[in-house]
Amino acid sequence: MQASPPKSGISPSGKTPGLLMGALCGVGAALAWAAGFAVAKHGISIGLTPADLAIHRYFWTGLLLIPLIVRDGVTDLGGVGWGRGFILAALSGPTQALVAYTGFIYVPFGHGTTIQPATAALAGIVLAAVLLKERLSASRVVGAATIIAGLVVFGIESFATIGTHGIGGDLLFATAGALWALFGILLRQWRVTGMRVAAAVGLMSVLVYSPIYFLFIGTENMLRFGWGENLLQIVVQGLVAGVLPIFLFARAVTLLGAGRASTFPALVPGFSLIIGFLALGIVPTIAQLIGLATVLVGFRFALR
Template sequence: MPDHPFRHGLSATAIGVSCGIAASICWAIGFVAAKHGIAVGFAPADLAFHRFVWSGVLMLPLLARVGLSDLGGLGWVRGLVILVLAGPLQALLNYTGLTLAPLGHGAVIQPGSAALGGLLLAFLVLGEPLSRARLIGVGSIILGLTVLAGEAVLTIRGGALAGDLLFAAAGFAWAAFTLCLRGWRTSGMLAAQVVGVLSLLIYAPLYAGLVDFERLSATGLSENLIQVVAQGVFAGLLALYLFARAVTALGAGRASMFPALVPAMTILIGFLVLGEIPTLPQLAGLLIVGFGFRFALKP
């Protein structure tokens, strides 16, 4: 006897929601592990290596199946564009920001800037209208980011504001990347394969020529393995797979809400694992940006 369609729908929704939440946790783990890695002596370039090159090794057979010569039909020019926007360079912006500003800033500013940039680029490039709800979302996200930038200027000082700007640049790069995916009708899975393999071919040799192997070995095997798993597996392959499953089960519209969970998840995991207690301005910025996310995701 076939399953009742209503029961099947509930099952698909449950799977989609579970995968979406799990994907947001994986991304948050990557943020927290990066902050920990910097604290124990990793350079941003080391973290970018662990984030992309090992996953590139795993992605190579997958991309070979659909065609290495033309990068699975994407083409080399487009492949290099998404490598710049979503590859090691984008990660270096984010990781360098973590050397200058608190984890809570990166957890909110990078996703917030990605959402804000995505809305603005869709309006400017694709001509998508900005509804009243989305305008409220844009205003709220800008206000929340301003609260965090104000904290950096008034209380943290040092290079915190520069770190915030790097987080914002990483977020806008990701927004441009997603715009390219939409415009070129490219799946996220193919994009991940292309970024991983091109990182293996281009970034790995550059990194090998510049890396301080004494510094890298001084961090210890266990710390390197933590970054391989956290960056390459959780924040890379597993998060992408889970998010793709959520999109399949729920549709792109409903699945797009899950990245909005990343800031809260990151701050929570950062508190539990690293003992970083968010300040009141950071919590206020998180709440305001989260409010903006809710409106920004409406049609």
């Protein structure tokens, strides 16, 4: 009598059926985030302001995701809670976006695409050790030190080629990364799911940021660039880089586990430079490539 196949979910090759799909989801999330960086840099280069980009990133998707809030309950902001929603929106919503987009005014594309995720990883290690009392392994210490070394390379290039305002631009991206790290720590502490957070942050942005933008900043500058450029920002910033990677990354965590999935954001700097070169013609400098390589080595140790 022929034995029945095993029910453990492992294929004859030794791989789980969802391994490839999980990897594709993780890579897709990293590509989506990288595309967001590239299109943001393009928007700043043609004259859109950080405030314009922030409204495209959060207002339209906020409207789109309102049905999720209604489905899960408006009284507690879709299960997130209004108090927590405000805090999470302050850390990951328009505030964080404004800081990051402003950085692109002062420093080259490669700085922002590496410094922000590198600082997020570095700050995440420190905050997890201090606030969550996670064990700080030797590998993480080496990874953190290597990431710092990579960030120093970018800082030296900024000071040598741009000047003190270049250091200011780098610090803006470092601040954006630190805000994102604190956002991630709170997500873990409060155990809030990705799509609920996206919906909550979107609605908070509609209620708080959009009135400030439309009443005091206005759409005059935005409308100068026509529907084509604005639609590009709405689709890429709001959907491709805003909602899509949250879903894909959450799916990768489900299929691969949090440990394996945590490696995919480390792909963002490399993907960003590739997209920046292919789509925008931005050629990274030798110093940027050295800094990127150093940071990626740091990621490798930090994510063990």
